[in-house]
Amino acid sequence: MGEIDNGTVDLSSMDEVFEQYSEEQGALIPILQKAQNTYGWLPGDVLELIAERLGVSPGQVYGVATFYAQFYLEEQGRHILKLCDGTACHVRGTPILVTAMEDGMNIRPGETSEDGELTMEIVYCLGSCALAPVAVLDEQVMGRMRPQMIVRRVEKHIASAKKATEA
Amino acid sequence: MHTTLPFPNEADPTVNDPQHKCIAVCMGTGCTSSQSAQLHQTLREELDEHNLNGEIEVRRTGCFGFCEQGPIVVVSPGETFYTEVKPRSAETIVEQHVLGNQPVERLLYHDPTSDATVEKWHEIGFYGKQQRILLDNSGIIDPENIGHYLAREGYQALHQVLSEMTPEQVIEEVTESGLRGRGGAGFPTGVKWGFARKTQKWPKYVICNADEGDPGAFMDRSVLEGDPHAVIEGMIIAGFAIGAQAGYIYCRAEYPLAIKRLRVALEQTRELGLLGDNILGSDFSFDITIKEGAGAFVCGEETALMASIQGERGQPWPRPPYPAVSGLWKQPSNVNNVKSYAFVPRIIHKGAEWFSSVGTEGSPGTAVFALTGNVNRTGLIEVPMGITLREIIYDVGGGIPGGKKFKAVQTGGPLGGCLPEEYLDIPVDFDSLQEAGSVMGSGGMVIADEATCMVEFAKFFTKFVCDESCGKCPPCRIGSTRMLEALERITEGEGTPEDLDEIYWLADGMQQGSLCALGQLAPAPVISTLRHFEDEYRAHIEEERCPAGKCQALITFEIVADLCPGCMVCARNCASNAISGEKGEPHVIDPELCERCGLCEAVCNFDAVIVK
Amino acid sequence: MTNSIADIAENSQCIFIIGSNTTEQHPVIGTKIRQAKRHPESIEGRHRGAKLIVADPRRIDIADYADLHLQHEPGTDIALLNGLMHVILREGWHDEGFIAERTEGFDEMKEIVEKYTPEVASEITGVPAGDIEEAARMMAENRPGTLLYAMGITQHTVGVANVMSCANLQMLLGNMGVAGGGVNPLRGQNNVQGACDLGGLPNVYSGYQKVTDAAVQEKFENAWGVPLSGEMGLTVTEMLDAAEAGDVRCLYVIGENPMVSDPDLNHVRYSLQQTDFIVVQDLFFTETSEFADVVLPAASFVEKEGTFTNTERRIQRVHKAIDAPGEAQSDSWIVAELAKRMVALGAATLDEDAPHAGWDYATPADVMDEINALTPIYAGITYRRLEEGAQLQWPVPNEQHPGTPILHVGEFSRGLGRFAAVDHVPPAELPDDEYPLMLTTGRVLYHWHGGEMTHRARNLEAMYPEALVEINPKDAHNAGIEDGELMKVTSRRGEIVAKAQVTDRVEPGLIFSTFHFADSAANFLTNPALDPQAKIPEYKVCAVRVENAVAGRRQGNLIGQ
Amino acid sequence: MCVVSVEKARGLQTACTTPVAEGMIVETESEAACETRQFVLEMLLTDHPNDCMTCEVNGDCKLQDLVYDYGVEWPEPNGRRHVYPIDPDPNPFVFIDLNKCILCSRCVRACEEIQNRDVWSFAFRGFETKLVAGTDQPMLDARCESCGQCVAYCPVGALYDKMSVGLGRPNQVEKVRTTCSYCGVGCNFDLNVRNGEIVRVTSAEDAPVNGMALCVKGRYGYDYVHHRDRLTRPLVRAKWLPDVEERVTEGEWTLVEVAEKRAEPTVSGNGAIAGDAFIETDWGTALDVVAGKFAKEKQAQGGDAFSVFASAKCTNEENYLFSKFTRQVLGTNSIDHCARL
The missing domain is CATH 3.40.50.740 (Rossmann fold)
Structure with a gap:
């Protein structure tokens, strides 16, 4: 039985969210979205709090949170790389980008690197098909990616972010 | 039949003035991905520097459709069309074109098929066979400026509906136009509205399906980003027609820009009294809420979509009862696609006859496609129904790049089918595509060239369905996995002829035994490729050979010594250390060590790595 | 019970539970009440969505499902019921026809009830006056309503008066002799x-x-x-x-x-x-x-x-x-x-x-x-x-008779229903300086009565192997007791040692214990004062003090004799 | 499985949701419907363990019945299957084997719609869809109140009564309908008896008060009847018996140590049995001791010398007899029971 990792989180940040959706019917999904914006993922404590405040069962919240691809039930890397494998990107080379990342950074789709820096995931279509293949690193869209570029771009991005925090 | 809205001063007539001085910068997702926002900013700064900001407008527009060439900039008067404009080119545009009145040659579009440089927007081949009636505002107006939409006769239809028409007349007009649902199934929109109108139960809901989930499709996103008011106006009219007071737009969360533009547009309509209580002084009240999806393809299915709005797992419900009788919160609901709603104001304003004069008898109007894949000009296109696939691929799309051969066109997304060359001359409309074994779908059109392995292609779609199956019906939940396994066996060289029988059997069971379109249509890409490319399947099974050279288990890589300059890039990238050779000397791949990942082929700048 | 379980589950529009921990003590009835409350349409498609009001000093399980939980102090049931009736009378929500045709003693009852304004009732019971008004409104607007009670009503020196007070409320609302109504004691043991x-x-x-x-x-x-x-x-x-x-x-x-x-x-x-x-x-x-x-x-x-x-x-x-x-x-x-x-x-x-x-x-x-x-x-x-x-x-007076699912239809068994004028009388023993806390007793889901059977049902015993005493975090803090620690509870009659369960199910000032465990049975503490008529002991209220038991004194049950 | 053919309708319709209309012609066993059912069953079997031989519910399994009725052959094991740990949940009542779960959602609905406890739900999606308690927690952490309703509704062997594992399959037990011995609700259920032992309690759909519902005590609290503490022979204090030492030595009676908290030893240093030691005797002796003592007291004191505690756990007939005995034989009305306690 997969226990959820209940990292300690400040639950009071959710008060505002509940306030905002107090009148709205069927607000579970937007509340989960806001919670994920707040914490970066959905800790077990937060799921239980949402269940309690919405008067639904924890199971329903968990069922919804695991149904939708958007929600993370595990802590994510500091940086997130999304590789689009929509049809257009697929025929234009996303699989080879995955290979390049696997070989170059030793990370597989759906995984977070051991140092917690990077999470890589495959997504279906970001709607930027004309720029295929597309990768999104944090918020930054990178079109027409090539295998030799992607590893470099990701490494550079992580390194400069590290430098910025250290400074 | 011309009516005046109660706020004539809000309209900004400059959008209709060909002499208006304007630099239009595309701010669709495609172009913003290529830094068009910075470009817009730089252009403003450049103009500032020359004190021209009051004289020349820098306009943020929606998608021009030619996303591949983005960022797109159009300078007016004159509609000079610039492509792939980098922020650093802003200075040149301002100094050379605006001040010097001299088009910037190097930024103009160079047509690879005709080898000519094209200056004007509408002279580009990409637009030649297009007929933009749904996208007629995209690229022209600033989608965040309601004044632009109003100047383009926006909300005239709504005004007309509220002041002159009964709900029944609206439904009749839409029915008359022959508009068929653009979400894929092609059900007549007017008839659907009629059902929802007939149900005597309130409240009722108008729902816009903007959960564009097909991989390789972005039509709805572009419409929402480029012309959000058209969708909103269509929804309000639908609300009036069926007797609803509330609407929902269910939009993919992956489309943050579309959501932002919708929010801005909704705010503006509320301010002008076009949404809310007593719209335009009538006794009709209506408002719209945006619901963001959370990443589930199945929520594009209307009942799953409603379950998701209710905050539940996006699992479809059985129909009947249909949404028109019992939908969202068990109330009568009308679900249409983004494009269907966006067509409505145009149909009301210009008349059913005008609309049905475009396209074919069975499928009036235009079709919007996201043309992508192995084609020269990719992007968003709008063509009249009845155009042939060949015209789309070769005239609009400019053919197959790299001198490769066309192999198949895939329409309808993961629930559609693949058509080979012999179908290129069929007309594109709901019925013809279905007859040919594919579907219109929501508008994804992906071109595959000869280097595409059709078995692998089918496997890709099946994998997608496996990932996106909601898990409710065993035929889809388990059947899609078994289908994927059969395809995996084939691509790994372990397939048997019986696997093909199993695929047909699984396809039939999934189609019969699944509740929703996802399960029912999921086998379509496999079955259509199997039907049209059986030879390729058999080559995998009987000869253990992948004719397209894609399936790793069935190919080997070699380096052509004559072409290899010994640059060492492949050796550096090879994770299994299978490539050896001295710098400056041709390299060699050790087939024993090679894992056939294909990275060497992808990184080689000299095409020296080949597949055997 | 005057009415039957299925009748309540299917027909009551308002369910008022007072002094019954229904989901733990009559779990299947509890289940049916939760169904009646929660599902807008019952499984058979009838309209449901009944209102649920729970009056109990503890936040018992079913209170979590209630529209309203009236957390009154132990031994103040009459004041609470009189307060509810006061509001009903004041607002004219009482069933005048029923009262005129089927009852007697209304005026005497009314005279007493008039004293119990929501504010007076609130003062005695500790329930906010607004909640009393709201509960009365809910009962008035959702008829037929039923009333369920158990030992929480009867095990008092005023047990009989409590029961009569319950009957008063239901007669006042005209909820007697009708489907979905009634005064329904839930009997504790199988037979x-x-x-x-x-x-x-x-x-x-x-x-x-x-x-x-x-x-x-x-x-x-x-x-x-x-x-x-x-x-x-x-x-x-x-x-x-x-x-x-x-x-x-x-x-x-x-x-x-x-x-x-x-x-x-x-x-x-x-x-x-x-x-x-x-x-x-x-x-x-x-x-x-x-x-x-x-x-x-x-x-x-x-x-x-x-x-x-x-x-x-x-x-x-x-x-x-x-x-x-x-x-x-x-x-x-x-x-x-x-x-x-x-x-x-x-x-x-x-x-x-x-x-x-x-x-x-x-x-x-x-x-x-x-x-x-x-x-x-x-x-x-x-x-x-x-x-x-x-x-x-029953009654089934002869072999052809189909039985009597609802009592008092058309006529009470005694003829006219009698309103009893009852006043609040405090419990026989209340907290004081020496014994500052109030003890109330009850049962838990996994055990039954003296535990002769459930202690020998291996998995029930595994689920709840030892006595726990519920105590509010505030009182626990004051007494220096942590959750799970042994605490000693002393009354004028004896003492027990049991594990503390620190929980806000009980309010400050109140502790709760069961009598299922012979070694630490709450009945070493309880007051044998009886209701004069029914001779039922006041299990539900007595005064105690608590302290952190010295480690190792587990067998402390007989120390105080 | 609920699909049927409706004339003029496109494809198969779900029988459970399609409203009946005037003139509608429905075929429940049409070729298309049967083929689809066969397909669904075969799909389920591709991800189901083939272990009916050892399965608890063999012979009482809806999946098994349907597979048999529709003549489905067991498919070649070929492809991915779920491998879940068997009985991973620490709760003592519900045995879980998700490998057998067909995701029919009956347990989810039983818990949500009938029990209103919402313990079960589905998580994840597609082939990964999985039945979970709460947020994939142990059941008891997910507010489970151990009513066993989910087990009662499970059509296969995915949820089963843990206490009954290995003790008898449906065709090996005799079912005896009875009324529960705990609270006053009066639930009916079936005692499952095998070789003179209660091995399981199962719900009886036609139970008038409770239907399929039971609580943890009713469903899982039956094993006390087999507890080793059960009294099996009458016990009498030595002081009321003649010739105790002799008859104990002869083995006719037995000295027992039931009273653990007794202060003094039951046997003194010289081997004499103490007067308050309990001796296990025969019925004749015990009844004679009681009747003799009662008769003597009645003669001396009259009926007021007696008080009888009747029992709320005994049957109606027994209580009637206690009342009759007290009033007719003992001559007093002092009979009461713990109705008030």
């Missing part, structure tokens, strides 16, 4: 209803025929062939007092365990020690058996035939599934054997011509025949009908 129905009470023969009624006495004398006493017998608590005084010399205890279930166990122990001869008949060697002279092994319910009567007066069959272990025998066999032996010894002289004098019964059906003949409310309940699947709720 407590049957034991009462069949004469297991000191004041009545079977079917509530009074021992003091000469005609009744004559009827039974003729039937049993022996002169009978016309005086009321002793109640359980009186028996122990009489034993202590030496008046009662022999106790015959059948399937009961007063050494766990009676109040003030130190007193019970003393009384039993004083008794000359005690016979205990049970499945197990119980705490009471310690004091027995003879212990007789009885058969369990799976080892015999018979009938049980449930809380809604429904008579149902019990079937034998297996043989009793060893030489254990059914209680009916044992008592019949004793009777025959005593008659043989000349202890009773029976008129052999009397139709029901003898003790030769071949089967329980033979006993039921005798019950049919002598008990009007059971007259039509025969094994033949039960085996055929008839669903019978």
Whole structure:
């Protein structure tokens, strides 16, 4: 039985969210979205709090949170790389980008690197098909990616972010 | 039949003035991905520097459709069309074109098929066979400026509906136009509205399906980003027609820009009294809420979509009862696609006859496609129904790049089918595509060239369905996995002829035994490729050979010594250390060590790595 | 119960639970109430979504499902009910037609209730006045409404007045004699209803025929062939007092365990020690058996035939599934054997011509025949009908009668329904400086009564292996008690040591304990003060103090004697 | 499985949701419907363990019945299957084997719609869809109140009564309908008896009060009847018995140590049995002791010397007899029971 990792989180940040959706019917999904914006993922404590405040069962919240691809039930890397494998990107080379990342950074789709820096995931279509293949690193869209570029771009991005925090 | 809205001063007539001085910068997702926002900013700064900001407008527009060439900039008067404009080119545009009145040659579009440089927007081949009636505002107006939409006769239809028409007349007009649902199934929109109108139960809901989930499709996103008011106006009219007071737009969360533009547009309509209580002084009240999806393809299915709005797992419900009788919160609901709603104001304003004069008898109007894949000009296109696939691929799309051969066109997304060359001359409309074994779908059109392995292609779609199956019906939940396994066996060289029988059997069971379109249509890409490319399947099974050279288990890589300059890039990238050779000397791949990942082929700048 | 379980589940629009931890003590009724409350459409498609109001000093499980939880202080039920009635009268929500046609005593009742403004009621009960108003409105707007209660209402020195007060409320709303209405006591034990129905009470023969009624006495004398006493017998608590005084010399205890279930166990122990001869008949060697002279092994319910009567007066069959272990025998066999032996010894002289004098019964059906003949409310309940699947709720006056799912339809059994004017009287013992906390007692889901059975059901015991005392975090903090630590609870009568369960299910000032565990049974602490009429002890309120028990003093149950 | 053919309708319709209309022609066993059912069953079997031989519910399994009725052959094991740990949940009542779960949602609905406890739900999606308690927690942490309703509704062997594992399959037990011995609700259920032992309690759909519902005590609290503490012979204090030492020595009676808390030893240093030691005797002796003592007291004191505690746990007939015994034989009305306690 997969226990959820209940990292300690400040639950009071959710008060505002509940306030905002107090009148709205069927607000579970937007509340989960806001919670994920707040914490970066959905800790077990937060799921239980949402269940309690919405008067639904924890199971329903968990069922919804695991149904939708958007929600993370595990802590994510500091940086997130999304590789689009929509049809257009697929025929234009996303699989080879995955290979390049696997070989170059030793990370597989759906995984977070051991140092917690990077999470890589495959997504279906970001709607930027004309720029295929597309990768999104944090918020930054990178079109027409090539295998030799992607590893470099990701490494550079992580390194400069590290430098910025250290400074 | 011309009516005046109660706020004539809000309209900004400059959008209709060909002499208006304007630099239009595309701010669709495609172009913003290529830094068009910075470009817009730089252009403003450049103009500032020359004190021209009051004289020349820098306009943020929606998608021009030619996303591949983005960022797109159009300078007016004159509609000079610039492509792939980098922020650093802003200075040149301002100094050379605006001040010097001299088009910037190097930024103009160079047509690879005709080898000519094209200056004007509408002279580009990409637009030649297009007929933009749904996208007629995209690229022209600033989608965040309601004044632009109003100047383009926006909300005239709504005004007309509220002041002159009964709900029944609206439904009749839409029915008359022959508009068929653009979400894929092609059900007549007017008839659907009629059902929802007939149900005597309130409240009722108008729902816009903007959960564009097909991989390789972005039509709805572009419409929402480029012309959000058209969708909103269509929804309000639908609300009036069926007797609803509330609407929902269910939009993919992956489309943050579309959501932002919708929010801005909704705010503006509320301010002008076009949404809310007593719209335009009538006794009709209506408002719209945006619901963001959370990443589930199945929520594009209307009942799953409603379950998701209710905050539940996006699992479809059985129909009947249909949404028109019992939908969202068990109330009568009308679900249409983004494009269907966006067509409505145009149909009301210009008349059913005008609309049905475009396209074919069975499928009036235009079709919007996201043309992508192995084609020269990719992007968003709008063509009249009845155009042939060949015209789309070769005239609009400019053919197959790299001198490769066309192999198949895939329409309808993961629930559609693949058509080979012999179908290129069929007309594109709901019925013809279905007859040919594919579907219109929501508008994804992906071109595959000869280097595409059709078995692998089918496997890709099946994998997608496996990932996106909601898990409710065993035929889809388990059947899609078994289908994927059969395809995996084939691509790994372990397939048997019986696997093909199993695929047909699984396809039939999934189609019969699944509740929703996802399960029912999921086998379509496999079955259509199997039907049209059986030879390729058999080559995998009987000869253990992948004719397209894609399936790793069935190919080997070699380096052509004559072409290899010994640059060492492949050796550096090879994770299994299978490539050896001295710098400056041709390299060699050790087939024993090679894992056939294909990275060497992808990184080689000299095409020296080949597949055997 | 005046109404039946299914009727409440399907028809009540407002369910008012007071003094019943329904989901733990009558779990299946609790389930049905949750269904009635939660589902806008029941599974069969009827309109549901009943309102649910729970009045209980603790935040019990079903309170989580309620529209409104009135957390009143223990022993203030009358004040709460009078407050509700005050609002109903003030707003004119009472059922005037029903009151005029079917009841008497309204004016006297009204006079008392008038004093209980929501503010006055709030002052006594601790329930916000606004909640009292809201509850009254909910009851008025959602009719028919039902009222359910259990020991939380009866186990007080004002138990009878509490019950009458409940009846007042339901008559005021016109909720009597209708589907979905009624005053419904939930009976605690599987056959407590049957034991009462069949004469297991000191004041009545079977079917509530009074021992003091000469005609009744004559009827039974003729039937049993022996002169009978016309005086009321002793109640359980009186028996122990009489034993202590030496008046009662022999106790015959059948399937009961007063050494766990009676109040003030130190007193019970003393009384039993004083008794000359005690016979205990049970499945197990119980705490009471310690004091027995003879212990007789009885058969369990799976080892015999018979009938049980449930809380809604429904008579149902019990079937034998297996043989009793060893030489254990059914209680009916044992008592019949004793009777025959005593008659043989000349202890009773029976008129052999009397139709029901003898003790030769071949089967329980033979006993039921005798019950049919002598008990009007059971007259039509025969094994033949039960085996055929008839669903019978008494009264069933003859063999053609279909049974009575709802009582008091059209007319009360006494004619007019009587409003009783009842005033709030505080519990017999309230907290003071020496004993500053209030103790209330009850039960938990996994155990049942004295625990003779559930402690020996291995997984029930595993789920709840030791006594826990619920205490509010504030009080726990004050007493230096952490969750899970042993705490000592002391009253004027004794002390127990048990693990603390620190929880906000109880308010500050109140602690809760069960009596399921003999070693730390709450009944060492409880007050034996009785309701003057029903002779029911005040289990629900007594004054105690708590302290952190020194580690290692687990067996502290008898220290305070 | 609920699909049927409706004339003129496109494809198969779900029988449970399609409203009946005037003139509608429905075929429940049409070729298309049967083929689809066969397909669904075969799909389920591709991800189901083939272990009916050892399965608890063999012979009482809806999946098994349907597979048999529709003549489905067991498919070749070929492809991915779920491998879940068997009985991973620490609760003592519900045995879980998700490998057998067909995701029919009956347990989810039983818990949500009938029990209103919402313990079960589905998590994840597609082939990964999985039945979970709460947020994939142990059941008891997910507010489970151990009513066993989910087990009662499970059509296969995915949820089963843990206490009954290995003790008898449906065709090996005799079912005896009875009424519960705990609270006053009066639930009916079936005792499952095998070789003179209660091995399981199962719901009886036609139970008038409770239907399929039971609580934890009713469903899982039956094993006390087999507890080793059960009394099997009458016990009498030595002081009431003649010739105790002799008959104990002869083995006719037995000295027992049931009273653990007794202060003094039951046997003194010289081997004499103490007067308050309990002796396990025969019925005749015990009944004679009681009847004799009662008769003597009645003669001396009259009926007022007696008080009888009747029992709310005994049957109606027994309580009637207690009442009759008290009043007719002992000559007093002092009979009461713990109705008030």
